[in-house]
Amino acid sequence: MPKQEQLHTVLVIGSGPIVIGQAAEFDYAGTQACLALKEEGIKVILVNNNPATVMTDEACADVVYFEPLTVNSIKQIIDKEKPDGLLATLGGQTGLNLALALHDQGILDEYDVELLGTPIDSIKKGEDREAFRTLMNELNEPVPESDIVNTVEGAITFAEKVGYPIIVRPAYTLGGAGGGIASDEPELLRIIKGGLALSPINQCLIEKSIAGFKEIEYEVMRDDNDTCITICNMENIDPVGIHTGDSIVVAPSQTLTDIEYQMLRSVSIKIIRALGIVGGCNIQFALDPYSKTYYLIEVNPRVSRSSALASKATGYPIARMAAKLSIGYQLHELINPVTGHTYASFEPALDYVVVKFPRWPFDKLVHAERQLGTQMKATGEVMAIERNLEAGIQKAVRSLEIKVEGLTLPSLKKMTESELWDLVIKADDRRFFAIMELLRKGISINDVHEATQINLFFLNAFHNLVVLENQIKNNTLNSVTKNELSLYKTNGFQDHWIGMVWGVSESAIRQKRKLFGIVPRYKMVDTCAGEFTASTSYYYSSWSGEEDVELTKDKKKIIILGSGPIRIGQGIEFDYCSVHGALSLNRLGYEAIIINNNPETVSTDYATADRLYFEPLTVEDVLNIIDLEQPEGVVVGLGGQTAISLVEGLEKAGVHIYGTTIKTIDQLEDRGKFYEFMNEVNVPHIPGVTAENSQEAIQKAIDIGFPVLIRPSYVIGGQGMMIATSKEELEDILAVNHHDLAYPILIDAYYPGIELEVDVLTDGEDIYIAGLFEQVEKAGVHSGDSIAVTPTYSISDSTKELILQYTKQMANGMNLRGIFNVQFVHYKGALYVIEINPRASRTVPILSKINGEPLIEYTIDLLLGKKLKEITKKTGFAPTPPFYTVKAPVFSYQKLSGVDPILEAEMKSTGELISISSDLNEAFKKTFEALEGGSSLVGSKGSIFIEVDESYLQEFEKYKQVLLDEGFTIIEDEFDQWIHSNEAALLISLPKAGYKTGMDKRIEALKQRVGVITELTTLDVMLKGNESTSSHLLSIEEWRARTSELVQ
Amino acid sequence: MKGYIVLETGEIFEGELLGDQKQVHGEIVFFTGMTGYQEVMTDPSFKGQMVVFTYPLIGNYGVNHLDHESKHSQAAAIIVHQLSNQGYHYDANNTLSDCCKENGTPLLTGVDTRAIVKRIREKGDMRAILTTDLKDVDFTIIPNLADQDVVAEVSIPKKIELGSGDHHIVLLDFGYKKSIVDQLLELKCKVTIMPYDSSFEEIEEMKPDGVLLSNGPGNPKKLTDLLPSIKKIAIRFPTLGICLGHQLLALAFGADTEKLRFGHRGANQPVIDCVTNKVYMTSQNHSYVVKPQSLEYTGFTPKFININDQSIEGLLHKELPIITLQFHPEAHPGPSDSAHYFTDFIEMVEKKGREKTYA
């Protein structure tokens, strides 16, 4: 059947803010889906309150709602927009859950909205554990036996029935805490007791453990004529027991025979047929490494993180095709867009190996529990493509941007064998590096296999790398032969690392290998292993064979550096910027080349840039591409800190960098130089000093006056910024961290004023301030973790004038064109600069969307030499929008244990959302409504526990009264009793600035899923939201068209 | 030892040669499946061909005693990008390189396989010489594969009887894959495998309920002598033709075949059923195809078409119980999506049987 003709308007549900387990992959899927629908002439209505996404762009959807992803708000949108169809299978679990709820509450029927793609029944069978089991039993497909228990006895009885080992997964614990695998009764007793106690509902899922089996995934598609294909299969290097999202994964499977590959493929197709899915589906298997026995782990009846990975790994655009299938196309009616002349009804053949490596947040969340298990903890991931596994692993590791030397994690170097075994057996995020360390110590791969069940095939590849490391260590620059150097490069060793080992510079190695003629060759990802010619320019490097790239000469080329894996502090906002950079360059007649390694994103969709190089972002990798492509220059301002950090190396190699220089970056990032610069341009900065040792630190802190903010640097990572309110405290901090601190450390005066943030365009003379955000929480709370509002609501015109003036002084004083971001603090009547970021920032996508201004396009124009006046005709502040936009951080606390949810100067949020209204309080209300499971008081009752430091007591009084007036009870002691009561609604925990008092209570509240407030100002806006009675439901387009009065 | 692949075009690719042969001549083809090297190597249809594997890591799971498609390796040579030689798998009883060595199949590793694929894609399947001595390269000494009688080299000399059951199927062996027989045995058939050049009378004597013309190597037109007898067989018995068997049946009824520029070899060839519009992923391995225009007056109609190049992938006879499949429903390697055509064949056999009884 071709396209369904009756569909004119389709509502698409996005996946909302980025949290662990639901990240940029749904922006990629959503963007593809929206574009696929629009191509068909369908009007796309999109609801997604994640402002950093590409999908919420005008180009993707006709009408965009930044409204909370709740049944209520979607119902209202349906009522208003009257869509014919709903597409929910591309919005992650959020989308699916909403579709189920809309169906169950009769809303879809009431408004006659057709659910597109996979039918409700299939979704239920995939999602509901019992329905899934029943279906598997009907199909005669094995699932591990499992049960839900509330008592120790229940668990023991079950275990006796099915036999050990048993895996315990406590319900609703942070990061799956309290779970584990028991191999006998005493062990089960111990784990189940803990698990039941930890679970807020005293419930555990217990299941026959299949840990140690091979974990294999298939991505399957089906059309409504029952044609089924598998796009890709993937094999986890870490066997079952560690979540696929936290596993190192390769594609295609490496250790399966054809019989096994086809056996699981056939089962996948059988299941997708039985479920009646139309679109894409992910099926996870556990396969016994010693027989053909397998189990189904789960089925996700929607696109997923794995389908994004599979799309990037094969070139096959699953989400795009799924959207087409959902409106009635069949697979053989759709062209395979990669080749341009074959059809979508086929299975990609790979002629390379893909390695995915997770990126974990433990560098930022240093207190979080690092042990991996059945719950995902990674915030992002990288993918590498190579012609052999060894080089693939190397590429993946260096794409992570963690502090490694080659394949060595420095912090493990000094560990004893038994400490390393500990990491390997308990399996935390350092497991790969610990294994490498053990192999370096001569431990055999068989021993590692025994302990981890990791397949010998993979361990052998790890071992090959260790052997080569040793060969390199025994070689020198002078003695190395062409064949040897070629061997090192084919196995992925970087010039930088080889140079380090040989005590020479990276460029010395580079010269030598160029002399030998050793350069990488770029191959095409063509979905068909070369069988057909392909028309897309999607490339990866490898160190042997011939080049696939056909160089184009007709257009000038510019490279945009992407931002790598999603991590705390560097989210999809930079992907948004990179994508727009590419589109803008293209519009201006350039050929845009993107380099990036994050498989989840839109920027690594081969359809985004003219050319995509799926490569690590290191100086060597980038220079190699530059050598080949000979671009005009490189844009670094859109790829976050990742791109900025490459400027030095690229500039040294003579590459033209647009808009900035290493000198400028140094000037802003080196504190000493920064202060000098600020003095030069006559803008006040927060006083700060640099101390070379602890005595000096204490003396200088006394000089600037307490409280102070310490910005330490660490030898091997440690907690970030800290506040010391007195000399004693500072002494304490320095003593406790004595071992890890690397001097010099930076000490600032701590100014807890109003934090303000601007994004600025400049041509070096004029400036255009695209927007000014006022942060709800005082400075000292990281701007990424603050609720922020634009336009400002408490700042005087004279302060704004001052912001304009200072910004202009700074812009004129530095050698920078394009876009930059400044953070100010307004403290005790004066305005100071906290920092300048010479790049696009988190708030750029928000401003672009709410003002309908293509800020990145302007940036590109500026970088290419245009004057600001030619571009915008406006200078100074952007016009004030007729509505408020509130940005709020979203945290992934439920996925991690050990993290204190206190707001502080170190960023912890993984994502953000916005809400909009002309009435500020309504915007706050929507914000807290949208913070699902968060600290919403809206419509709730119960009791609030307070623990307020005396410094806030007086201020707190008035809020206390409001809370009492609203009918809440206030509790001040017997926390344990309170937290376990059904009444517990909110914990207000306000420790003295810089202190962590009350941490245990806050963590306990998280465990019990009770909201936590740690700043008075957060409480303030929460209560304001609570009071709001207005209710607007407008799309962003409608908001922009209005000329309403702002209401506070 | 250094080894070289010299293409008919003169282009040379270098690699590391394992095995004792000094020189092999053959037709160079590529296989795009990511698993199944053992099945490919031992598939008699690859007789006379050097197989380039597009997947770069070959040998990962070793070689086992279960997955051979014939008794020994058949391909003229194996060409891979990177040999992975430990064979980590519980089923493995040999490594790929040892298996090649024991079978006398040269294995060339470290080759830029993707480049060779690109050449074949441009110039078509062509002759090649694998050698250790570049000075000793002469394409004239051995004829083109299209002109060689390769079927005779792979077909069994004497008939073999296997299994027992209600249906007796004669498998006419042009170079059959073991999986075809396995499928028949699974469906409770008695199978008699007979040499490719068995006469109509010899076959009739076996009193089969149905006949299966197997896959096999080379050019179907090298077997024109057999066509009259094949036609008689197909008129007389319910018949299934697979791959070469399909081509021979088409030729026997007056259709024509031609050589593809480069063959279909892989596990992902999409084939559409002209009646249901459903698409199957099929396992394929062929250089020759039936020309669509030539089907007029043969009584055959196309049943399956290749989605990518519209070539004919299977035929149904309008009156007679004949199914022909260009692809491999027995899979191994590759997907078994189309395995039910064996069942269809057996149903056809049963129906014919009933007709006989009640006639």
Ligand SMILES: Nc1ncnc2c1ncn2[C@@H]1O[C@H](COP(=O)(O)OP(=O)(O)O)[C@@H](O)[C@H]1O
């Ligand atoms: N019975 C089991 N025994 C051991 N590990 C398991 C079992 N079931 C699941 N796992 C592990 O837990 C991980 C997460 O489980 P899964 O059901 O896929 O949940 P999610 O919805 O979070 O993906 C899997 O990737 C697998 O490694």
Ligand SMILES: Nc1ncnc2c1ncn2[C@@H]1O[C@H](COP(=O)(O)OP(=O)(O)O)[C@@H](O)[C@H]1O
């Ligand atoms: N001297 C200071 N006084 C008060 N707060 C500060 C000070 N310096 C930094 N902060 C707070 O710390 C946060 C992070 O500091 P910043 O310099 O912006 O680092 P980052 O590079 O992580 O963005 C700021 O958003 C601000 O809230």
Ligand SMILES: [Mg+2]
């Ligand atoms: Mg899962």
Ligand SMILES: [Mg+2]
């Ligand atoms: Mg900052």
